[in-house]
Amino acid sequence: xxxxxxxDDVLENFKRLLKSNSLKYTTQRELILKTIYDNxxxxxxxxxxxxxxxxxxxxxxxxxxxxxxxxxLEDANIVSSISxxxxxxxxxxGLKEHHDHLVCLECGGIEEFFDETIEKQQEEIAKKFNFKMxxxxxxxxxVCSACQAK
Amino acid sequence: xxxxxxxDDVLENFKRLLKSNSLKYTTQRELILKTIYDNxxxxxxxxxxxxxxxxxxxxxxxxxxxxxxxxxLEDANIVSSISxxxxxxxxxxGLKEHHDHLVCLECGGIEEFFDETIEKQQEEIAKKFNFKMxxxxxxxxxVCSACQAK
DNA sequence: ATCGATGCAAAAGTTTTGCATATAC
DNA sequence: GTATATGCAAAACTTTTGCATCGAT
Numbered sequence: 068x069x070x071x072x073x074x075d076d077v078l079e080n081f082k083r084l085l086k087s088n089s090l091k092y093t094t095q096r097e098l099i100l101k102t103i104y105d106n107x108x109x110x111x112x113x114x115x116x117x118x119x120x121x122x123x124x125x126x127x128x129x130x131x132x133x134x135x136x137x138x139x140l141e142d143a144n145i146v147s148s149i150s151x152x153x154x155x156x157x158x159x160x161g162l163k164e165h166h167d168h169l170v171c172l173e174c175g176g177i178e179e180f181f182d183e184t185i186e187k188q189q190e191e192i193a194k195k196f197n198f199k200m201x202x203x204x205x206x207x208x209x210v211c212s213a214c215q216a217k
Numbered sequence: 218x219x220x221x222x223x224x225d226d227v228l229e230n231f232k233r234l235l236k237s238n239s240l241k242y243t244t245q246r247e248l249i250l251k252t253i254y255d256n257x258x259x260x261x262x263x264x265x266x267x268x269x270x271x272x273x274x275x276x277x278x279x280x281x282x283x284x285x286x287x288x289x290l291e292d293a294n295i296v297s298s299i300s301x302x303x304x305x306x307x308x309x310x311g312l313k314e315h316h317d318h319l320v321c322l323e324c325g326g327i328e329e330f331f332d333e334t335i336e337k338q339q340e341e342i343a344k345k346f347n348f349k350m351x352x353x354x355x356x357x358x359x360v361c362s363a364c365q366a367k
Numbered sequence: 368a369t370c371g372a373t374g375c376a377a378a379a380g381t382t383t384t385g386c387a388t389a390t391a392c
Numbered sequence: 393g394t395a396t397a398t399g400c401a402a403a404a405c406t407t408t409t410g411c412a413t414c415g416a417t
Contacts (some may be wrong), residue, residue: 084404089392089395089396090397091390091391091392091394091395091396091397092391092392093390093397093398094233094390095392095398111381112381112382113381122319123228127398127399128327128398128399129380129398129399129400130382130396130399131382131383131384131399131401132397132398133401134272134381134382134383135383135397135398145300154313161251161352169322169342169343169346169348171348176386178348180342180345180346182338182342184334184338185335185338185339188332188335188338189335189355189357192319192335192357193319193357193359195330196319196328196330196361196362196366197362198319198321198328198357198359198360198361199359199360199365200357200358200359201245201358201360202357202358203355203356203357203358203360204354204355204356204358205339205354205355205356206353206354207342207343207348207350207352207353207404208350208351208352208353208354209343209348209349209350209351209352210348210349210351211346211349212346212347212348213349214401215347222369228401239370239371239374240371241370241415241416241417242411242417243371243372243373243415243416244387245372245373246372261406262406275411277373277374277414278373278374279373279374279375280406281373281374281375281407281409281412282372282373282374283406284407285372285373285408339406356371362408367397
């Protein structure tokens with residue numbers, strides 16, 4: 068699923084956000100944001116930490132900073148988190164087109180999809196329960212095409 | 218959402234399961250199962266531990282047993298677990314009619330619903346992706362009717 | 368009497384916090 | 393120069409495991 072916004076725009080927005088909150092623009096914050104933007108996957112804080120350690124061995128980085136930055140980015144609605152069962156909480160770039168997930172129980176892989184019928188029906192349900200919907204999550208669990216073939 | 222089976226039947230099935238696997242029927246296992254059956258809510262392992270400690274102060278019980286029993290019950294498809302965001306993994310009785318969840322972000326309350334259109338559409342999506350669906354989860358997050366009125 | 372279950376405490380894993388230092392502004 | 397961010401290590405949680413003992417069969 069493609070991102071709806073270019074990285075330059077994301078970065079500019081992020082800088083503006085930092086400035087308006089008297090927060091500082093640091094190398095660590097930029098790299099964490101870039102990692103989540105570039106990789107279409109879904110990452111745990113530790114995944115991101117390891118990826119960055121490997122890719123930029125010279126940059127000083129602590130796991131605490133990853134946690135702190137993810138919280139910051141989530142509050143700013145730049146990334147979103149989602150719990151994938153036993154695997155724990157994962158983060159993904161939040162400014163994609165809205166989509167839901169197919170989670171493979173064999174390989175842990177995640178595919179994304181979007182379905183108009185389901186989107187509409189969710190609104191109907193919220194209305195029926197007089198529920199003010201801010202977000203929704205739908206996950207289909209099973210065995211992906213590739214793993215069935217194994 | 219009502220349970221589709223009486224507690225007596227649940228207990229009988231559980232005893233049969235234990236027997237056929239050379240496992241033992243213990244007070245702790247029965248109390249944990251009963252707690253999940255009786256309370257329509259969604260519990261963390263610690264919730265269950267605290268509830269039982271309070272209700273049956275004389276029964277010896279360790280948190281490890283709660284974890285072990287929940288794993289056992291989940292493997293046997295008697296309870297099911299679901300991750301509710303930051304709140305971590307929660308367990309609920311699994312032999313209810315199938316349903317999905319409305320999660321209130323204000324009060325943490327959970328309402329259940331069932332929608333035929335969504336069920337059908339999920340099967341369509343799985344088919345489209347050649348995905349062998351074993352389970353699915355859908356959560357609508359927002360503010361419940363009661364909290365909007367506050 | 369046997370074999371699995373339990374509680375406890377230790378260990379492993381994950382996330383948060385305090386603090387001295389480093390860095391952006 | 394000042395205020396915030398960072399890394400590190402310690403602390404706080406959550407979940408799992410090893411082991412001696414207990415209890416169901």
